[in-house]
Amino acid sequence: xxxxxxxxxxxxxxxxxxxxxxxxxxxxxxxxxxxxxxxxxxxxxxxxxxxxxxxxxxxxxxxxxxxxxxxxxxxxxxxxxxxxxxxxxxxxxxxxxxxxxxxxxxxxxxxxxxxxxxxxxxxxxxxxxxxxxxxxxxxxxxxxxxxxxxxxxxxxxxxxxxxxxxxxxxxxxxxxxxxxxxxxxxxxxxxxxxxxxxxxxxxxxxxxxxxxxxxxxxxxxxxxxxxxxxxxxxxxxxxxxxxxxxxxxxxxxxxxxxx
Numbered sequence: 249x250x251x252x253x254x255x256x257x258x259x260x261x262x263x264x265x266x267x268x269x270x271x272x273x274x275x276x277x278x279x280x281x282x283x284x285x286x287x288x289x290x291x292x293x294x295x296x297x298x299x300x301x302x303x304x305x306x307x308x309x310x311x312x313x314x315x316x317x318x319x320x321x322x323x324x325x326x327x328x329x330x331x332x333x334x335x336x337x338x339x340x341x342x343x344x345x346x347x348x349x350x351x352x353x354x355x356x357x358x359x360x361x362x363x364x365x366x367x368x369x370x371x372x373x374x375x376x377x378x379x380x381x382x383x384x385x386x387x388x389x390x391x392x393x394x395x396x397x398x399x400x401x402x403x404x405x406x407x408x409x410x411x412x413x414x415x416x417x418x419x420x421x422x423x424x425x426x427x428x429x430x431x432x433x434x435x436x437x438x439x440x441x442x443x444x445x446x447x448x449x450x451x452x453x454x455x456x457x458x459x460x461x462x463x464x465x466x467x468x469x470x471x472x473x474x475x476x477x478x479x480x481x482x483x484x485x486x487x488x489x490x491x492x493x494x495x496x497x498x499x500x501x502x503x504x505x506x507x
Contacts, residue, residue, distance in 0.1 A: 340380025365491035386412035417449035437504035
């Protein structure tokens with residue numbers, strides 16, 4: 249083999265080795281990025297920021313049935329680190345024991361194919377005279393691909409992430425049935441935001457003329473006082489289908505100063 253050929257061969261080997269080391273670095277980085285915190289726990293930063301768990305991953309502590317002083321004896325179970333709504337068990341909705349006004353809520357949810365549920369907030373039990381289904385603003389939880397409610401309503405206002413029957417999500421970022429979705433809810437005075445999988449999908453002002461006009465043209469129009477509550481319970485909806493929730497955590501926000 250000629251001298252020049254040896255030089256060329258050596259150069260190609262060095263080049264290939266260098267390329268291999270560069271390609272390996274992102275893989276190591278990706279592996280680190282994929283490391284997730286254990287479910288239903290708070291890390292040091294979250295604790296310092298004032299977050300608290302609303303679900304400990306193993307019990308129903310801090311929750312009760314809607315319009316009940318105890319947790320339902322059927323329909324909901326805490327298992328494998330998840331709050332599970334059992335399909336067809338008719339256990340009714342569940343609510344937090346405490347009421348909240350200014351806060352940020354974070355949780356993961358997953359539905360089965362064709363599944364329907366919801367996360368309601370600023371829930372006022374006095375709006376309902378009986379039964380175990382609560383009323384309040386709702387962040388929709390749905391299998392958009394299969395559930396018949398998804399194409400109904402106006403401008404997507406019954407799809408996942410929507411302010412149900414009022415404001416549709418600004419973008420489609422929901423993950424398919426059987427996969428976990430990460431949701432965030434911000435209630436900051438009258439300013440409210442829905443986030444889904446890292447994207448803000450709904451933003452509105454409670455008690456504003458614009459929202460009142462939407463309510464007057466919705467399924468809530470005949471319900472006196474709907475949307476008036478500035479403080480209320482957080483509710484997980486039982487809609488007959490299996491739904492799962494985990495990593496339910498909340499941090500209180502300081503009250504907004506009046507302008």
